[in-house]
Amino acid sequence: MKTRRQAQILELINQYPIETQEELLIRLKDNGFNVTQATVSRDIKELRLLKSLSPDGKYRYTSISKSSSDIKDNLHGFFNSSVISIKPAQNIVVVKTLAGMANALCATIDSNDFTSVVGTIAGDDTIFIVCTDNEYASKLVIDLKKFL
Numbered sequence: 001m002k003t004r005r006q007a008q009i010l011e012l013i014n015q016y017p018i019e020t021q022e023e024l025l026i027r028l029k030d031n032g033f034n035v036t037q038a039t040v041s042r043d044i045k046e047l048r049l050l051k052s053l054s055p056d057g058k059y060r061y062t063s064i065s066k067s068s069s070d071i072k073d074n075l076h077g078f079f080n081s082s083v084i085s086i087k088p089a090q091n092i093v094v095v096k097t098l099a100g101m102a103n104a105l106c107a108t109i110d111s112n113d114f115t116s117v118v119g120t121i122a123g124d125d126t127i128f129i130v131c132t133d134n135e136y137a138s139k140l141v142i143d144l145k146k147f148l
Helices: 002-015 021-030 037-046 068-082 102-111 134-145
Strands: 050-053 059-062 083-089 092-097 117-122 126-131
Touching: 002 021, 002 037, 002 059, 021 037, 037 102, 050 102, 068 083, 083 134, 092 102, 092 134, 102 117, 102 126, 126 134
Parallel strands: none
Antiparallel strands: 050 059, 083 092, 092 126, 117 126
């Protein structure tokens, strides 16, 4: 069921300009998938979907290529268009984003497999990145700022 649902999600985001998780949830329900918003959120993270700026100036869900150069290009472009600030707080890096962009940006950060990152948490406009220690957090801030 999960595989079919995630395949349907990829098909839907390629077919429609889906801007929110709620829109995706409605489209899934229209296609016979009775799921919760939490399930859709997990699927978005597992599929490593991100929001990209479309030609009409709106952000919509898109999938990213699995190649490392494409992921780095996506991260670079995505950072430029959505990050407001990056600051260390001991072993945690706090990334402030435009409203609604933190979840997708967090999934993109996760896809880069930074070795010093223990885990990430995203809200609406803030990401907490937990590093193994303060030194790694400071280095990660420098590395992330290179994408700006």
